[in-house]
Amino acid sequence: MIRPRQLVAAGLSAAVGVLIASGARAQDRVAGGRIEISAGVMWAGHSSLGSAAATETAPSGRFTLFSTSTDLAAAAGVEARVGVKVTPVLELEASSSYVRPRLDTAVSGDVENGAAATASESFRQFAVSGAVLVNVARWRIGRRATPFALAGAGYLRELHEGDTLAVGGQTYFAGGGIKYLLASRPHRLKGVGVRADVRALVRRKGVAFDTNLHTMPVVAASLFVRF
Amino acid sequence: MSRQRADRRRAPSIALATALCLLVAQSQPAFAYLKLGVTIDGQPKTLKWTQMPVQYFVSDTGVPGVSSSDFEAAVGRAFDTWQAVPTASIAYQFAGITTARPLDDDGRSTLGFLSRPDLDRVLASTDFLVDQTSGALLEADIFFNSSFQWSVAAAGEPGKYDLQTIALHEIGHLSGLGHSAIGETELLPDGGRRVTAAEAVMFPIAFPPGTITGRDLKADDIAGISDLYPDGDFSSTTGSISGRVTMDGQGVFGAHVVAFDPANGRLVANFSLNEQGQFSMAGLSPGPHIIRVEPLDDADLDSFFDTSLDTVDLDFRVSFLNRLVVVPRGGDSGAIEIKVVPK
Numbered sequence: 001m002i003r004p005r006q007l008v009a010a011g012l013s014a015a016v017g018v019l020i021a022s023g024a025r026a027q028d029r030v031a032g033g034r035i036e037i038s039a040g041v042m043w044a045g046h047s048s049l050g051s052a053a054a055t056e057t058a059p060s061g062r063f064t065l066f067s068t069s070t071d072l073a074a075a076a077g078v079e080a081r082v083g084v085k086v087t088p089v090l091e092l093e094a095s096s097s098y099v100r101p102r103l104d105t106a107v108s109g110d111v112e113n114g115a116a117a118t119a120s121e122s123f124r125q126f127a128v129s130g131a132v133l134v135n136v137a138r139w140r141i142g143r144r145a146t147p148f149a150l151a152g153a154g155y156l157r158e159l160h161e162g163d164t165l166a167v168g169g170q171t172y173f174a175g176g177g178i179k180y181l182l183a184s185r186p187h188r189l190k191g192v193g194v195r196a197d198v199r200a201l202v203r204r205k206g207v208a209f210d211t212n213l214h215t216m217p218v219v220a221a222s223l224f225v226r227f
Numbered sequence: 228m229s230r231q232r233a234d235r236r237r238a239p240s241i242a243l244a245t246a247l248c249l250l251v252a253q254s255q256p257a258f259a260y261l262k263l264g265v266t267i268d269g270q271p272k273t274l275k276w277t278q279m280p281v282q283y284f285v286s287d288t289g290v291p292g293v294s295s296s297d298f299e300a301a302v303g304r305a306f307d308t309w310q311a312v313p314t315a316s317i318a319y320q321f322a323g324i325t326t327a328r329p330l331d332d333d334g335r336s337t338l339g340f341l342s343r344p345d346l347d348r349v350l351a352s353t354d355f356l357v358d359q360t361s362g363a364l365l366e367a368d369i370f371f372n373s374s375f376q377w378s379v380a381a382a383g384e385p386g387k388y389d390l391q392t393i394a395l396h397e398i399g400h401l402s403g404l405g406h407s408a409i410g411e412t413e414l415l416p417d418g419g420r421r422v423t424a425a426e427a428v429m430f431p432i433a434f435p436p437g438t439i440t441g442r443d444l445k446a447d448d449i450a451g452i453s454d455l456y457p458d459g460d461f462s463s464t465t466g467s468i469s470g471r472v473t474m475d476g477q478g479v480f481g482a483h484v485v486a487f488d489p490a491n492g493r494l495v496a497n498f499s500l501n502e503q504g505q506f507s508m509a510g511l512s513p514g515p516h517i518i519r520v521e522p523l524d525d526a527d528l529d530s531f532f533d534t535s536l537d538t539v540d541l542d543f544r545v546s547f548l549n550r551l552v553v554v555p556r557g558g559d560s561g562a563i564e565i566k567v568v569p570k
Contacts, residue, residue: 052489054517056411056424057445059438063411063424068489068517105489107517107547111411114545119517121551164555165513207515209489 033190033226036083036091040222044099044201047072047216049208066110070209072216075101077125079220083133091133093152099125103207121161123207127171129154135179144181150174150197156206169206173218175199184226191226262455263355263405265362272362274355275403275455280318283401284325286339290373293340293390295324297379302338305394308442309402312449314465314510316458317402329370330354336366336401338394340373348419350375350433351393353400367401369394376436383439392433392441399429404451405531406431408483409496412525420526426494431530446493450510461510466554469507470563471499472520474543478504479567481532481539486552487517498523498531507559515551520565543567 049070055062077099083091100122108116131152139147156169177197184191199218205211263274285302289295299321306319322335329337334356343349349372356366371377371393378387410425412432422432427447434441444452453461472482478499484506485496491512499506522541528534546567552560 052492054485054487054494054519055492056409056426056494057440058424059434059440065411065424065494066487066519068487070489103515103551105515105517105551107519110519110545110547112521112545114519114521114547117547117549119515119547119549119551121515121553160515160553161551162553162561164553164558164560167514209514 034085035227036085036224037081037227038083038195038222038224039080040078040195040220041076042079042097042099042218042220043076044074044101045217045219046074047203047214049103049214050210050212052209064109064111066107066114068105068107070103070105072207072214073102073104075099079222081222089135089137091135091148093131093133093150095129095131095154097125097127097129099127101125123161124159124163125206126157126159127154129171129173131173141178144193145178146181147176147178148197149176150199156203158206160207167206169208170204171201172204173199173201175218177220179224189225189227193224193226194221195224196221262451263400263403265357265359267359267362273403273455274357274362274364276317277361277363279316280320281336281401282320282322283336283338284322284327286328286337287324287326288340290340290377292384292387293377293379298339298390299324301379301390302394302398305391305398305442308395308444309398309452312444312452314449314453314459314461315456317452317456319398329368331368332356332366334366336368338369338397339371340377341370342373343370344374346372347374350388351397353397364403369397369401371397378437383437385437388433388436389439389442392439395428395442395444396433399448399452402452403455404429404448406526407447407451407496408498408523408525408531409445409447409485409494410525427496431526447495450495450508454509463557464513465510466513466556466558466560467507467509467511468516468518468552468554468560468563469505470560470565472504472506472565472567474540474567474569478502479540479543480504480537481523481528481541482506482543482565482567483521483523484508484565485519485521486511486554487519488512488514488554489517490514511554513554513556515553518548518552518563518565519545520548520567521545542570544570 051069053067054065079097081093081095083093085091102122105119129152131150133148133150136147151174154171158167175198179195181191181193197220201218202213202215204213264271285299287295327337329339351371353369376387377390378384379390383389407427407429409427410430411423412420422434426445472479482499486508487494495508497506497508528539548565
């Protein structure tokens with residue numbers, strides 16, 4: 001005999017079970033597949049890399065010969081990544097990117113009235129990074145689009161102009177984006193979609209003349225496939 | 228063998244140097260700053276010591292406020308400063324007190340005071356005895372002009388020149404270094420110059436009396452002594468920049484080329500040393516550098532060049548190269564061309 005209280009409890013349990021199963025199916029429809037490989041383009045925004053002055057020793061203090069201010073110009077590049085779904089919500093990603101930015105050092109305030117000038121060099125930047133990505137299913141848009149948040153860290157390898165000198169640096173980033181599933185199927189290739197994300201990236205060292213942290217925006221778009 | 232006067236450290240208000248023959252290898256670019264040299268059988272030879280340690284003697288005479296032992300201690304600290312450069316192999320050894328005087332041709336490098344009131348704007352001077360077949364230094368004497376007031380006080384003394392500071396400069400010459408032009412001066416009404424700033428111990432004009440800011444070597448000095456006497460991993464951990472300074476397609480002689488590393492603030496410089504305008508700077512830290520070119524107008528030309536032989540180009544504006552020049556580790560930047568425009 002089933003008492004009313006037990007009936008209520010069983011009903012609640014069943015309802016929760018249905019809700020969980022329903023949520024899992026919804027997740028599967030959006031995210032289906034455990035491994036995701038993507039490739040696309042990225043754009044890294046401008047970043048100020050600080051200033052430095054050429055100074056000489058004076059009888060009392062320093063004497064400025066001229067001043068410099070260095071910027072990392074915005075540049076476009078390519079990016080590829082591999083993600084592994086750990087849970088329906090959580091993914092781990094490894095990515096690499098290549099960009100060819102320009103370093104601009106503006107020179108001004110020359111003590112002997114040398115004309116202001118900008119000294120530049122182009123360099124090659126390779127980066128590898130790891131990130132944790134969280135799919136935010138509750139903010140899902142329709143049945144195909146899932147927002148996500150991500151955060152990670154990486155290593156920079158930058159080659160100065162002519163590949164004459166290599167320097168290393170670190171990156172840290174956080175941001176978010178959206179994945180849109182274009183097609184899904186219950187086969188080996190479980191889905192194809194597009195992804196867009198925006199990150200705030202903090203970089204340290206590399207071609208920068210100082211060891212401070214410098215922030216820049218990064219926007220990326222890519223095509224992904226799931227297995 | 229021949230004796231050559233290579234330098235005189237000048238008091239701030241010098242109008243014009245008296246006889247001074249800073250010899251520079253002018254037919255080919257020298258590496259970094261000016262290295263002293265002689266021309267033997269038409270070939271430039273860099274003056275340097277071939278046997279280590281370089282032994283030196285100290286004269287037994289003092290001046291008011293500076294005893295012979297004070298003098299020995301002060302110049303000893305200056306020798307130690309040069310010897311402590313980790314990327315240079317030069318070593319010095321105090322050989323004793325002597326009754327001999329500087330400028331005696333006795334085969335002994337002697338430092339001491341001489342009274343030279345006739346040289347009223349020369350604080351100190353270094354003279355060399357050179358092997359005319361190899362360019363090797365055999366003897367180098369430094370005299371400090373006792374017509375000036377000297378101090379060995381730790382914090383300096385108003386109105387007196389710091390012996391250690393001036394000795395540091397002269398020992399740079401004794402080691403084979405010429406003058407650096409990394410410094411700024413103002414012209415005085417009497418035609419002399421007052422130093423407002425310098426970033427090289429080897430700048431030819433001293434700071435005013437009472438100043439002790441010149442007791443430490445700067446990047447340009449360290450690059451110079453390391454280039455002359457490289458030691459350890461100097462060659463593999465530093466790099467060089469070379470190229471030409473041109474104006475209207477022609478080489479510029481005597482242009483002062485300064486390399487600035489924004490990563491560490493170091494300034495290292497040299498001159499374009501031939502009619503093609505070629506220059507080269509070694510001992511630079513790896514990484515991008517800002518290149519600035521200026522006419523040699525902050526000291527008398529004969530502090531750097533034999534103006535009886537060469538005409539130094541001064542009629543051009545201060546310019547910056549519009550690219551960052553990357554110094555590779557253990558290599559050269561590759562030839563660059565810096566175009567300047569007339570004033």
